[in-house]
Amino acid sequence: DAKTTQPPSMDCAEGRAANLPCNHSTISGNEYVYWYRQIHSQGPQYIIHGLKNNETNEMASLIITEDRKSSTLILPHATLRDTAVYYCIVRVEGYSGAGSYQLTFGKGTKLSVIP
Amino acid sequence: DGGITQSPKYLFRKEGQNVTLSCEQNLNHDAMYWYRQDPGQGLRLIYYSQIVNDFQKGDIAEGYSVSREKKESFPLTVTSAQKNPTAFYLCASSIREFGELFFGEGSRLTVL
Numbered sequence: 001d002a003k004t005t006q007p008p009s010m011d012c013a014e015g016r017a018a019n020l021p022c023n024h025s026t027i028s029g030n031e032y033v034y035w036y037r038q039i040h041s042q043g044p045q046y047i048i049h050g051l052k053n054n055e056t057n058e059m060a061s062l063i064i065t066e067d068r069k070s071s072t073l074i075l076p077h078a079t080l081r082d083t084a085v086y087y088c089i090v091r092v093e094g095y096s097g098a099g100s101y102q103l104t105f106g107k108g109t110k111l112s113v114i115p
Numbered sequence: 116d117g118g119i120t121q122s123p124k125y126l127f128r129k130e131g132q133n134v135t136l137s138c139e140q141n142l143n144h145d146a147m148y149w150y151r152q153d154p155g156q157g158l159r160l161i162y163y164s165q166i167v168n169d170f171q172k173g174d175i176a177e178g179y180s181v182s183r184e185k186k187e188s189f190p191l192t193v194t195s196a197q198k199n200p201t202a203f204y205l206c207a208s209s210i211r212e213f214g215e216l217f218f219g220e221g222s223r224l225t226v227l
Contacts, residue, residue, distance in 0.1 A: 034215075046216060
């Protein structure tokens with residue numbers, strides 16, 4: 001799987017939009033971008049994923065650049081409960097040979113929502 | 116409710132002892148994973164299994180062993196050969212064709 005680069009930490013005021021960037025310049029054409037978050041000492045939680053079109057669900061929006069080399073996760077109205085470490089990973093969908101399920105998480109971005 | 120159950124949540128072990136962490140899922144997922152997390156670090160893949168009776172080493176498999184005799188279960192044994200076993204261990208599963216991972220709540224192992 002392609003590697004990703006994220007800033008180690010970010011702050012966001014409560015009620016404002018949180019925009020978390022991710023660079024994945026070596027992403028291949030069949031790799032999806034996934035976002036997870038982890039609240040302290042809990043298991044990570046899936047947020048959203050996409051291939052090339054922008055995606056939105058009840059939690060967040062995902063904006064993927066046209067060249068697919070970077071993406072931004074948007075939390076439209078951040079709350080204190082959104083304070084967590086956010087992970088961006090890229091992976092292929094489905095089985096594409098041995099090792100295709102090996103998912104690599106980096107260190108993520110620690111988002112602190114400030115009252 | 117469907118989900119992944121890890122046990123125990125906290126575990127203490129003396130040096131030189133093997134310990135087995137349990138992971139059970141009732142989501143009917145084909146793929147299961149074990150990750151290790153150290154303070155301030157991301158998740159590192161230990162082992163994963165795409166189907167029953169088959170599993171592959173991840174990035175840090177040395178000192179660990181797994182089995183996948185049933186679809187629902189993927190236990191991880193931390194052996195005495197693991198030099199730094201104190202960590203937070205996370206189990207996850209996914210439907211074979213889709214990438215969304217479902218994680219358990221984790222098991223925190225402390226070696227005394």
